[in-house]
Amino acid sequence: MAESIPKTKDNPQPPERAAGHLALLAGAPAFSEPLHVGRPNIGNRQDFEDRVRDILDRRWLTNGGRYVDEFERRIAGYSGVEHCILMSNATMALELAIRALGLSQEVIVPSFTFIATAHVLQWQAITPVFCDINPDTHTLDPGQIEKMITPRTTAIVGVHLWGHACDTQAIETIARRHGLKVLYDAAHAFGGSHLGRKIGGFGDCEIFSFHATKFINSFEGGAVVTNHAVLAEKLRMMRNFGFTTYDDVGQLGINAKMTEICAAMGLTSLEAMDEIVAVNRRNWEAYREGLAALPGISLMEYDPTERHNYHYVVLEVDPEIAPLNRDELLAVLHAENVLARRYFWPGCHRMEPYRSLYPDAHVSLPQTERVAERVLTLPTGQAITPEIIRVVCDIIRAATENAQEVRRLMRKTSAA
């Protein structure tokens, strides 16, 4: 059993609020404490504490160990792949996978993603060639990929954003045609399926994140999953300085090992997986009901024929139709202590070093730019209840119904 949610200041319970009573217009915020988007799911504390005690008793803290081994086996088993190589975080996992696959020169990647996906390439002197997305799925648009391929292209990195799988069939057909490697940043997608198969076994390898803010968390953590034994062996060496035996180093390596305590948290979190999915799904459905029929505001759907972790509640605000645009709505929510986030605005290509290095990248990214201006992610997870969601939805409804007044006040505040 995952822990129940105590009514503490970390899990604020909303007061009753009259519709139209917005903090921006008058009065106190709806929530006395901030409602975060990435509040971690904890799982069974007793099981975690028992594991920590065992780790301390056995004095085996890192460099492999019982819990890392078990977490690796369980991730591989769940994802239906032969090999799982745990790492200190998904950024290191991506970086090592890119190096182990021998990528160089140019790699095609979306710009609408967390900055780590681009940084791991640039960090290794590989040019991230930003490719546009499909506005319906927010993942790479296969129709745009071939336009970005040059003789220097070595790979395609797809991102299963929000847990929605990329069009793997189209991507892999293109990759085969041009002799490119394929890897997937599946940081958001653990527990999901695609074409009836578990996410994890697509492309040359896939990368999961187990960061605190993710569906399954190990405080910090990540993994490469793959069916390629040689690649797996190389990655195991690379994450441990390249050691092959106690005394010999067979290749260049680094320290990207996961600790035992992180694996203990990961296992505890994994054991609560079904409950977390159920809560995430319940929350997503509560938002869908609460936000139904609001002009220009839509909740991103999950494909009902596949498995999902329902970890992200993604709102799209169409500025042509909605009475308030995304940023105005964000300001309203923040005034109420609802710390919604505009992931992944403004797109990697609009952040450094990319905006200086590739100032024309935006020309081929019209959908990325459009989507980045519309998206808002809302708080969910085990710290969020349907009662809280009802208040968040009431705030959004009240804001859109009082849009003129909200705008007038915002202008007044920014002029002051």
Ligand code: T4K
């Ligand atoms: N690829 C993709 C597609 C990714 O989204 C990510 C990470 C990666 C690769 C790289 O994975 P890792 O190397 O991190 O394993 C957060 C996470 O730090 C990041 O892991 C995640 N994506 C990204 C989407 O979200 P920030 O900059 O938004 O973090 P921060 O500190 O603002 O926290 C987010 C919210 O969560 C805040 O409202 C506070 C709350 N929070 C956070 C932590 C850490 C808590 O309530 N408790 C906590 O312990 O990046």
